[in-house]
Amino acid sequence: MGNYAIKHKETIFLLLLCGGFVVCQGIFFSHYRVFSVALDFIPVLVLYCALYRSWKELFAVSLIGGFFFDSLTLNPMGVSSLSYLIPGYFIYCKRHVLLYRNIIAQLLLGFGMGVTVPFLVMIQLTGLAVPPVIDASLLWVFIVLGVTSAGMAPILFNTIEFILKHLFVQKMYRLVPSFRGKLGRK
């Protein structure tokens, strides 16, 4: 029962983090651009869920994060959700063969996710009645998004793990002695 309560709290925390990221992107990063590019941290959060969390949390964060993001942009609703879901689920299915606790792997996965998501969004947007302008400058956008996501991946993974561990798991550890065994095995 307690374990479920923790799981729910962690999921809510991840969703709140997702909403916070979207609002920060809408307010700060859309205005203060890094190398003329508005940064996107949701792909890294989706990557975290794909590597460390359950598939339910992955789906929840991808869907809600995508809907939140699309509600602030001119993208049709669902474009970002699809772009988060597809690579996220692919990574989730293959995570048992990935050395995702290795920092180099995290950097590479972060770069891959940072490039794949905007690429998938662009592919979907080309089907619109008025598609965005597609030119060579988008390559720069993909590179900057890839590099920043690569840089953010290990930082975000460790920060979230640290917060979750100290906010929720430690409390449980103190409250329920039998939980120690589970933690030890983990």
Add this chain to the structure above:
Amino acid sequence: MFKKSRTAVFGILIFAVLLVLCIQKWTNGTKNIAGILLLPFSSTVSWLGDSTGVIGDWLTAKKILLQEQEQMEIQLKKDQLALIRLRELEAENIRLRQALDFRQRSPWKIKFAKVIGRDPSNWWKAIIINVGSESGIKQNQPVLATFGEAALVGRVFQVGKWESRVVLVGDPNCLVSVVIGETRNSGILQPLVATGWDNTIVKLSYLSGNQNLVPGQRVYTSGMGGMFPGGIYVGNIEDSVNLEYGLYKEASVRLAADPNLLEEVWVITQ
């Protein structure tokens, strides 16, 4: 068994998202719901932004108590900060006076709006304003800003109940028919590049080749198409090139309303 149900949920989700994507009516509905869900987050962020100043002041006061010998120095710093704040207030005062003056002089019925957000994607150029259908805002209404004089910003693209999305000049969704003031040569303003290298420059296409274009010439809306009233100042010619052996010209135009500096805008409601 577990893997099968997981894949089934994935399939259902993809199907549901595709359904939302395909049905335009649902897209707008879900966009409004997601926007409402995001309101607590944006209010918290705004509140945090406002309270940072208060926290800063409190820390300074604490410092004064602890380091009395440096009191004068700190006082000077505080005065300098106050001066910066006063300058900011003065600039805001001037801006609002200009806006008020514009409201009195404007031949249209206009509605004041504050910019509350910007499009966080890299391929659209849009802003979010704090007025919606509740305030009588409708789709395709022109949006202006006052930088000394009124200049075109864009048009209302999507209207929510309490907020609206405005596509800016330079976005593929906001093509504007314009004329050059001196030569009366007409053309269409289009986006120059996909990214935000320089948001203030747009491309002016379909100009006839026999006109002499000089940097600095003023560009106004032509009124053709019916979406934007004629005679609204848009920007100035930066440079021009001949295309197709001089058959027609293309020019770059620097927008008068810098999208990066937009804080308050006016929506022409009638």
